Amino acid sequence: MVDVARHAGVSHQTVSRVLNGHPNVSPQTRASVLAAIRDLGYRPNAAARTLVTGRTNMLGVISFDSTLYGPASMLYGIQSAARPGYSVAIASLARFDRGSLPEAVEWFLGQAVDGIIVIAPETAAVEALSGLTSDIPLVAVGCGTHAPLPSVAIDNLSGAAQATQHLLDLGHETVHHIGGPDSWLDAQERVEGWRRTLRSAGAPEPDLIYGDWSARSGYEIGHQLAAMPEVTAVLCGNDPMALGLLRALAERGRQVPRDVSVVGFDDVPEAAFFVPPLTTVRQDFGELGRRALHLLMDQISDQRKLHTARPIEPELVVRASAGPPGGRRPPRR
Amino acid sequence: MVDVARHAGVSHQTVSRVLNGHPNVSPQTRASVLAAIRDLGYRPNAAARTLVTGRTNMLGVISFDSTLYGPASMLYGIQSAARPGYSVAIASLARFDRGSLPEAVEWFLGQAVDGIIVIAPETAAVEALSGLTSDIPLVAVGCGTHAPLPSVAIDNLSGAAQATQHLLDLGHETVHHIGGPDSWLDAQERVEGWRRTLRSAGAPEPDLIYGDWSARSGYEIGHQLAAMPEVTAVLCGNDPMALGLLRALAERGRQVPRDVSVVGFDDVPEAAFFVPPLTTVRQDFGELGRRALHLLMDQISDQRKLHTARPIEPELVVRASAGPPGGRRPPRR
DNA sequence: ACGACGATGGTGATCGCTCACAATCTAATC
DNA sequence: GATTAGATTGTGAGCGATCACCATCGTCGT
Numbered sequence: 001m002v003d004v005a006r007h008a009g010v011s012h013q014t015v016s017r018v019l020n021g022h023p024n025v026s027p028q029t030r031a032s033v034l035a036a037i038r039d040l041g042y043r044p045n046a047a048a049r050t051l052v053t054g055r056t057n058m059l060g061v062i063s064f065d066s067t068l069y070g071p072a073s074m075l076y077g078i079q080s081a082a083r084p085g086y087s088v089a090i091a092s093l094a095r096f097d098r099g100s101l102p103e104a105v106e107w108f109l110g111q112a113v114d115g116i117i118v119i120a121p122e123t124a125a126v127e128a129l130s131g132l133t134s135d136i137p138l139v140a141v142g143c144g145t146h147a148p149l150p151s152v153a154i155d156n157l158s159g160a161a162q163a164t165q166h167l168l169d170l171g172h173e174t175v176h177h178i179g180g181p182d183s184w185l186d187a188q189e190r191v192e193g194w195r196r197t198l199r200s201a202g203a204p205e206p207d208l209i210y211g212d213w214s215a216r217s218g219y220e221i222g223h224q225l226a227a228m229p230e231v232t233a234v235l236c237g238n239d240p241m242a243l244g245l246l247r248a249l250a251e252r253g254r255q256v257p258r259d260v261s262v263v264g265f266d267d268v269p270e271a272a273f274f275v276p277p278l279t280t281v282r283q284d285f286g287e288l289g290r291r292a293l294h295l296l297m298d299q300i301s302d303q304r305k306l307h308t309a310r311p312i313e314p315e316l317v318v319r320a321s322a323g324p325p326g327g328r329r330p331p332r333r
Numbered sequence: 334m335v336d337v338a339r340h341a342g343v344s345h346q347t348v349s350r351v352l353n354g355h356p357n358v359s360p361q362t363r364a365s366v367l368a369a370i371r372d373l374g375y376r377p378n379a380a381a382r383t384l385v386t387g388r389t390n391m392l393g394v395i396s397f398d399s400t401l402y403g404p405a406s407m408l409y410g411i412q413s414a415a416r417p418g419y420s421v422a423i424a425s426l427a428r429f430d431r432g433s434l435p436e437a438v439e440w441f442l443g444q445a446v447d448g449i450i451v452i453a454p455e456t457a458a459v460e461a462l463s464g465l466t467s468d469i470p471l472v473a474v475g476c477g478t479h480a481p482l483p484s485v486a487i488d489n490l491s492g493a494a495q496a497t498q499h500l501l502d503l504g505h506e507t508v509h510h511i512g513g514p515d516s517w518l519d520a521q522e523r524v525e526g527w528r529r530t531l532r533s534a535g536a537p538e539p540d541l542i543y544g545d546w547s548a549r550s551g552y553e554i555g556h557q558l559a560a561m562p563e564v565t566a567v568l569c570g571n572d573p574m575a576l577g578l579l580r581a582l583a584e585r586g587r588q589v590p591r592d593v594s595v596v597g598f599d600d601v602p603e604a605a606f607f608v609p610p611l612t613t614v615r616q617d618f619g620e621l622g623r624r625a626l627h628l629l630m631d632q633i634s635d636q637r638k639l640h641t642a643r644p645i646e647p648e649l650v651v652r653a654s655a656g657p658p659g660g661r662r663p664p665r666r
Numbered sequence: 667a668c669g670a671c672g673a674t675g676g677t678g679a680t681c682g683c684t685c686a687c688a689a690t691c692t693a694a695t696c
Numbered sequence: 697g698a699t700t701a702g703a704t705t706g707t708g709a710g711c712g713a714t715c716a717c718c719a720t721c722g723t724c725g726t
Contacts, residue, residue: 013675013677045445048384050383051380052713088422108420112378240606270576274580334682345682357705358704362704384710385685385710
């Protein structure tokens with residue numbers, strides 16, 4: 001920096017002022033400093049700045065399984081929104097166990113990040129999180145709507161309700177549901193949205209079946225469901241499970257949507273090309289990530305603000321995998 | 334740090350030695366320092382250390398579309414292998430254009446990362462990269478086997494050859510290929526592997542068809558192929574395109590594998606649940622990421638080493654989507 | 667014409683750590 | 697018992713930026 005200062009004929013402090021956009025620098029001074037910076041290929045040393053300001057301009061994102069479509073999209077949303085001012089470091093946890101989350105938080109604390117976003121969909125994660133006495137801003141995302149810490153969420157209740165209502169409107173007597181693991185808040189909320197809709201429509205409530213988000217679990221459960229003639233409509237907790245279900249039904253000779261209607265959740269890019277194309281609930285994960293980032297920024301700039309953003313409204317995407325029972329035309333309403 | 338030193342009754346330098354695991358510290362001194370660190374909840378300041386050592390212990394990963402299964406898995410592999418000593422910052426580029434890659438590199442240079450891994454599958458990216466006069470270690474991954482810079486790659490030639498040979502062995506006269514965009518090195522290599530295998534088997538070489546990796550493109554191309562009765566076997570450049578193809582064939586009433594055999598590339602987790610289950614070429618992306626990291630570490634510790642690791646061998650996973658032409662039993666060989 | 671004030675730029679301390687070097691102490695050598 | 701090597705610890709400088717504070721200079725109001 002002193003080299004630049006010398007080259008421009010000013011003091012190091014003036015260079016600093018130019019770098020930080022301070023107001024009281026005359027245009028010609030600023031220009032000559034800028035020229036010197038360019039000539040010398042000078043790049044400010046982030047570490048030195050951090051040392052004195054105490055801010056690293058670095059964010060930590062803790063994710064659970066960044067290979068999944070949802071987390072990956074959120075990560076993208078977060079990172080692209082953060083770029084102009086912050087770099088984003090990631091810690092991807094393979095499996096969620098008791099200790100790994102605090103460990104990851106600890107790691108980021110050691111890196112002195114300015115804030116942390118946790119993509120933590122499991123109940124256990126939220127518990128671990130709220131037990132943490134962390135002194136830095138922290139935002140959770142995708143962990144249900146009622147987390148005890150600042151969070152951004154998708155309105156799973158509404159999404160599940162839309163999907164269930166859609167199937168009921170098509171004339172199905174009731175709707176079965178393959179839910180995600182009970183330890184996931186998102187899964188719980190989807191179950192709740194499904195159940196409430198059935199109840200308020202006066203439809204019978206079938207037993208809930210638990211999958212594990214994987215296509216395999218959807219496939220295995222699908223074989224059971226295929227054997228039950230009373231099953232005419234199934235809401236799946238996510239799209240991969242719906243894919244597994246579709247295949248199981250196809251293997252058992254039950255046609256979709258004539259014999260059984262299927263609705264998924266997430267709208268992964270491939271959902272439109274399942275056989276048949278999957279009616280599903282679209283979630284804007286990118287937007288979710290962006291909102292999480294903004295919430296975190298609010299936290300960083302003003303410690304008192306602790307509000308949780310309004311949940312994002314998902315949207316039902318109607319394709320061919322759901323239709324009236326028995327292939328009839330939909331009933332007039 | 335001075336607080337810790339005082340608390341332990343030693344000098345700041347001794348604390349530093351304990352922190353860095355220097356040998357010449359007596360066990361009891363070390364213990365008392367450690368105790369002081371614990372009592373005071375002391376955490377070393379990474380910025381200060383960086384300032385004096387010049388190393389940030391931070392790596393940058395530039396990725397192209399981290400939503401895709403491949404990049405996401407690699408990212409996971411890199412990050413989990415790096416964790417004990419390095420944190421991983423990411424820059425995910427939405428689209429690949431001329432300027433965004435150098436810009437991302439520049440950003441990381443500003444963050445003073447110790448090294449950069451580029452998940453850059455496009456020819457243009459590799460060109461932009463080799464034009465860069467970067468003074469820090471840089472490794473490319475997934476950009477073909479012959480990049481002009483240190484890189485780790487998958488043996489696409491072998492993968493495509495395995496898949497093509499498999500189809501020929503089943504008795505197909507020839508194999509059609511839906512390739513990825515020509516601007517992708519991986520796509521080019523797969524085409525090459527396919528072509529060579531056909532040639533050495535003396536099979537006719539159909540025109541190459543270009544997709545764009547998306548299920549949609551596979552679907553659209555599928556409709557064209559379905560109209561051509563001579564098409565009995567298709568190798569797809571990746572799994573989503575195979576998915577689209579499967580649906581198009583189903584819509585046209587061409588059965589898989591009886592009428593047409595389909596083979597994919599990647600083995601995404603859902604591939605086993607396509608209808609029918611997809612025969613595909615498995616790639617170990619996680620391992621790829623890990624190797625990229627190790628290569629980068631070699632670069633960081635020893636500037637001279639510039640070798641490129643041996644490509645990773647992919648593996649054909651045989652499922653139901655490919656069979657003998659016309660549903661016949663496979664010919665004796 | 668004088669002092670106050672805002673705009674502009676400079677000086678030195680400081681952030682928390684590691685490095686080079688010096689100092690001390692212990693134990694082994696001749 | 698003096699000498700020396702090796703182990704252990706301490707001292708002070710410096711990494712490259714920002715911050716608080718001070719010095720100058722022109723401009724303006726009274």
